[in-house]
Amino acid sequence: MKEVLLKKFEEIFGLTQDVKVYFAPGRVNMIGEHTDYNGGHVFPCALTIGTYAVARKRDDDTCRFYSMNFEELGILESSVEGLKYEKEADWTNYPKGVMWAFGEKGHPVLKGMDLLLYGNIPNGSGLSSSASVEVLTGYILRDFFNFDVSNQDLALYGQYAENHFNGVNCGIMDQFSIAMGKKDHAIFLDTADLSYEYAPIVLQGYKIVIAGSNKKRGLGDSKYNERRSECETALSELQQVVGIQSLGDLTEEMFETYKSAIKDEIRIKRAKHAVYENQRTIRAVAALKRNDLAEFGKLMNASHISLRDDYEVTGIELDTLVEEAWKLDGVIGSRMTGAGFGGCTVSIVKDEAVESFIQKVGAAYEQKIGYAADFYVVEIGDGPCSLS
């Protein structure tokens, strides 16, 4: 891989003197969806697939960007001075946003770089290709300029760039799980205070299988922001009757006691999902610690049902993938993962059932939806690193 990337760098930017090679993973969330902006828990892990970078510091303030995933765009250039979101500059808004965020956080980036990227996470698949690029950029900046920032800061700056440069109001889960990833572990993160714990995922005899719906996201971002504001309104209604900071502060019982303070049926459903999903995530991690994979799987399934019926972020594509998976022997649990509205599902499948899972779910999906899904058997990997 490294050789191919270096060769490409030389072809695009000339000479590979003083270049360094880096990697940052993608992520999959096992359970705890749409809880990270509600002060709840999430349980994601970094993957061994992700984004590779070849980068070289420059003596001037110019940045030259090239992505092997968007070769048709060629080399895109900008200055580190006065960085601004540019719709037409497409993917480069992610690295530029992070350079801008470092400046906002007191670490101004004064010199440019030549940056070549290659990602083996399918774009727009819901495995956080954009957060991967953000954390990767932060990692490179720290390495180049010796900024005194932790991996957790890299996550926070990535989220800051996503929120304030790219205008997507995401929570902290994606960037955190990528920056803090640990091989064979998922991260049990409390988004209320960023306390976290690594939990080993030892799947003796099972695999994690991702199914990509290949549905284009379309209105995804605006629907995402809509769900956030529905939850915010529900929270302020609840705060009239109970002293809480976030929906994550409520147990199911408390929610049932106070829910009539929410003056709209839809908002009750949205808040119910946030509260119940948070409690499910806590229970799922406890089940995993007792080695009760069957219970973990049941909670994954319940998570999907709640995202389908109460949070309404699934759609026929994700529902088909999950409901077909549920029909099969050897499937411990299956649910949509990530923001929803397209993207992918995550399933825990017995080793010997993986092949027939891919074949059967794939065939049923294509028949019903009219185009194919993609399948990946994934492994849990470490956070960002230098490969030089």
Ligand code: GLA
């Ligand atoms: C997207 C966001 C995350 C999180 C998930 C839903 O991936 O970037 O912050 O909200 O959706 O759980």
